[in-house]
Amino acid sequence: LSVGSSGSEDNGDRTAVKTIYMISDGTGWTAEHTVNAALGQFEHCLVDRGCPVNTHLFSGIDDVERLMEIIKQAAKEGALLLYTLADPNMVESAEQACELWGVPSTDILRPVTEAITTHLGVSPSGVPRGAPSRKLPLTEEYFQRIEAVEFTIKQDDGALPQNLHKADIVLAGVSRTGKTPLSIYLAQKGYKVANVPIVLGVELPGTLFEVEPDKVFGLTINPAVLQMIRRARAKTLGFKSQARSNYSEMDHVREELEFANKIFAQNPLWPVIEVTGKAIEETAAVVLRLYHDRKQKCAMPRISRRY
Amino acid sequence: LSVGSSGSEDNGDRTAVKTIYMISDGTGWTAEHTVNAALGQFEHCLVDRGCPVNTHLFSGIDDVERLMEIIKQAAKEGALLLYTLADPNMVESAEQACELWGVPSTDILRPVTEAITTHLGVSPSGVPRGAPSRKLPLTEEYFQRIEAVEFTIKQDDGALPQNLHKADIVLAGVSRTGKTPLSIYLAQKGYKVANVPIVLGVELPGTLFEVEPDKVFGLTINPAVLQMIRRARAKTLGFKSQARSNYSEMDHVREELEFANKIFAQNPLWPVIEVTGKAIEETAAVVLRLYHDRKQKCAMPRISRRY
Numbered sequence: 001l002s003v004g005s006s007g008s009e010d011n012g013d014r015t016a017v018k019t020i021y022m023i024s025d026g027t028g029w030t031a032e033h034t035v036n037a038a039l040g041q042f043e044h045c046l047v048d049r050g051c052p053v054n055t056h057l058f059s060g061i062d063d064v065e066r067l068m069e070i071i072k073q074a075a076k077e078g079a080l081l082l083y084t085l086a087d088p089n090m091v092e093s094a095e096q097a098c099e100l101w102g103v104p105s106t107d108i109l110r111p112v113t114e115a116i117t118t119h120l121g122v123s124p125s126g127v128p129r130g131a132p133s134r135k136l137p138l139t140e141e142y143f144q145r146i147e148a149v150e151f152t153i154k155q156d157d158g159a160l161p162q163n164l165h166k167a168d169i170v171l172a173g174v175s176r177t178g179k180t181p182l183s184i185y186l187a188q189k190g191y192k193v194a195n196v197p198i199v200l201g202v203e204l205p206g207t208l209f210e211v212e213p214d215k216v217f218g219l220t221i222n223p224a225v226l227q228m229i230r231r232a233r234a235k236t237l238g239f240k241s242q243a244r245s246n247y248s249e250m251d252h253v254r255e256e257l258e259f260a261n262k263i264f265a266q267n268p269l270w271p272v273i274e275v276t277g278k279a280i281e282e283t284a285a286v287v288l289r290l291y292h293d294r295k296q297k298c299a300m301p302r303i304s305r306r307y
Numbered sequence: 308l309s310v311g312s313s314g315s316e317d318n319g320d321r322t323a324v325k326t327i328y329m330i331s332d333g334t335g336w337t338a339e340h341t342v343n344a345a346l347g348q349f350e351h352c353l354v355d356r357g358c359p360v361n362t363h364l365f366s367g368i369d370d371v372e373r374l375m376e377i378i379k380q381a382a383k384e385g386a387l388l389l390y391t392l393a394d395p396n397m398v399e400s401a402e403q404a405c406e407l408w409g410v411p412s413t414d415i416l417r418p419v420t421e422a423i424t425t426h427l428g429v430s431p432s433g434v435p436r437g438a439p440s441r442k443l444p445l446t447e448e449y450f451q452r453i454e455a456v457e458f459t460i461k462q463d464d465g466a467l468p469q470n471l472h473k474a475d476i477v478l479a480g481v482s483r484t485g486k487t488p489l490s491i492y493l494a495q496k497g498y499k500v501a502n503v504p505i506v507l508g509v510e511l512p513g514t515l516f517e518v519e520p521d522k523v524f525g526l527t528i529n530p531a532v533l534q535m536i537r538r539a540r541a542k543t544l545g546f547k548s549q550a551r552s553n554y555s556e557m558d559h560v561r562e563e564l565e566f567a568n569k570i571f572a573q574n575p576l577w578p579v580i581e582v583t584g585k586a587i588e589e590t591a592a593v594v595l596r597l598y599h600d601r602k603q604k605c606a607m608p609r610i611s612r613r614y
């Protein structure tokens with residue numbers, strides 16, 4: 001999938017691109033996330049398979065005029081409209097316009113909002129997140145997330161090993177197992193993460209073996225896949241020097257992974273996560289599942305929050 | 308809201324905590340994101356207002372046995388169940404168990420998936436994202452995101468001003484306007500971001516004025532709110548030295564913001580974004596709306612993707 005394509009060259013061609021319009025009175029990230037997950041169920045027929053889909057996200061739509069313009073345009077393009085709108089008047093306007101102009105449409109959050117309404121016995125506010133009446137409090141969580149991101153950036157790539165004890169989660173793995181993007185993903189969720197690179201023949205910082213082992217996670221990967229990723233990487237960086245010339249050679253890749261696996265075997269309390277074929281957010285889900293499981297020592301591993 | 312609370316102390320007390328169970332065969336992030344957005348509509352009655360809600364996320368649930376156990380537990384706790392399950396057999400099992408044990412439940416993605424099914428004229432695969440048959444290809448987008456994150460980390464806090472021309476987006480603002488978390492948020496979405504701190508009396512790097520002005524964004528904030536944030540920050544860092552003693556003093560805060568605003572006024576092509584009261588993801592939405600608007604010069608600003 002590609003970001004920023006401009007769109008509607010599919011007019012009138014029924015076998016070509018299908019268009020999805022997404023409208024939110026807020027950031028639009030809920031719509032984007034939801035549609036992305038749902039499209040996962042259609043991977044067998046997306047861009048490479050002859051059934052490309054274009055999505056267009058319209059965020060911050062909080063007045064009826066713009067709402068109508070967008071729906072009119074959706075009608076012209078034969079688009080499906082998926083929306084999240086908090087104000088019931090906006091929802092009604094959208095429904096009427098869609099009916100009038102023949103645009104198929106679905107309210108993304110309605111079933112969840114209705115289920116919560118019944119469960120809590122309280123009505124939704126109908127106030128969108130960007131409304132001026134809504135003042136965002138600077139909550140503890142807000143500061144905690146920012147601190148986690150800043151901490152994680154500073155610890156990246158084995159910097160400041162003396163701070164490992166301050167991390168909530170420590171990731172160890174060879175180069176290109178995704179430690180950095182994984183650390184950042186977890187940091188955004190409020191966890192302070194440090195990552196420690198494992199390099200063939202290089203001694204690991206002593207502090208790694210001093211921190212509680214139940215916050216350390218090893219990352220491992222299939223050698224052939226790692227080699228492929230490293231080759232792409234070496235190209236980008238333009239490695240030429242002798243020093244890194246074996247970085248993506250198969251023998252070296254294998255040896256380095258064996259070195260890592262030996263360290264993991266010597267530290268049996270560290271869970272080892274296989275990242276081959278996993279997206280960053282998938283590995284993050286595994287890490288957090290194990291992390292909360294170990295913290296809670298609960299029969300059914302879960303991630304809990306209080307609102 | 309707090310992360311990692313352990314849960315179910317609300318049994319039997321009808322006026323106390325309400326419980327929401329979330330189940331996914333994948334990461335659970337769709338469920339989490341959706342429920343979080345929907346709960347935004349109930350802010351008026353959440354934790355501080357006497358109607359606290361506990362959520363429990365169960366991810367990677369891909370067999371009927373665990374599904375049944377969780378639903379049984381949901382029944383015991385009087386929980387609402389919200390789920391995302393790709394396999395229709397799992398959905399049917401969940402529905403039957405919920406009916407049998409009296410658990411109210413909602414399929415989060417069903418309406419969106421059904422709307423897309425009709426729109427594309429293709430059936431969903433029914434295969435969850437973690438299924439062994441699904442091999443994640445190392446797409447261009449995968450590498451682009453990782454590169455964006457790594458680039459953004461390296462440029463943080465004005466490091467490497469000689470690289471500003473390589474960034475997709477450049478953020479400028481005084482300390483504590485949220486440049487770092489905002490940069491990282493945007494990087495995760497695949498944009499290379501550099502941020503440049505504005506410090507009273509310190510000259511900005513010349514390269515900032517050489518890059519295309521339509522990729523530069525100024526951040527501004529209400530002085531009183533900034534002072535509050537800086538006070539919290541100074542406490543965390545334990546500032547004592549004379550050098551930073553005026554960091555959170557009101558006169559200094561005001562003067563520094565005026566200095567920034569003067570620079571913004573001298574560069575009228577840079578949009579200036581007011582971040583007061585905005586969550587990071589809200590500011591990110593504004594930045595990307597403007598960014599795509601300027602790139603596309605399109606009548607209706609939108610963010611487009613092709614799948």
Ligand SMILES: Nc1ncnc2c1ncn2[C@@H]1O[C@H](COP(=O)(O)O)[C@@H](O)[C@H]1O
Pocket residue numbers: 024025026027028029030031084085086109127128129130343344345346347348350
């Ligand atoms: N904290 C919140 N308060 C009120 N409404 C919210 C909140 N978060 C999300 N929403 C609403 O949920 C929907 C999705 O939000 P977004 O993901 O920002 O597009 C929009 O209709 C928002 O107005």
Ligand SMILES: Nc1ncnc2c1ncn2[C@@H]1O[C@H](COP(=O)(O)O)[C@@H](O)[C@H]1O
Pocket residue numbers: 036037038039040041043331332333334335336337338391392393416434435436437
């Ligand atoms: N790329 C994908 N392929 C297939 N199913 C997906 C994909 N992404 C998300 N899903 C499904 O969408 C739902 C939400 O995913 P998640 O956000 O990972 O919990 C789950 O039922 C997943 O199995």
Ligand SMILES: [Mg+2]
Pocket residue numbers: 023024026027028029030031032084
């Ligand atoms: Mg949305």
Ligand SMILES: [Mg+2]
Pocket residue numbers: 330331333334335336337338339391
């Ligand atoms: Mg989910």
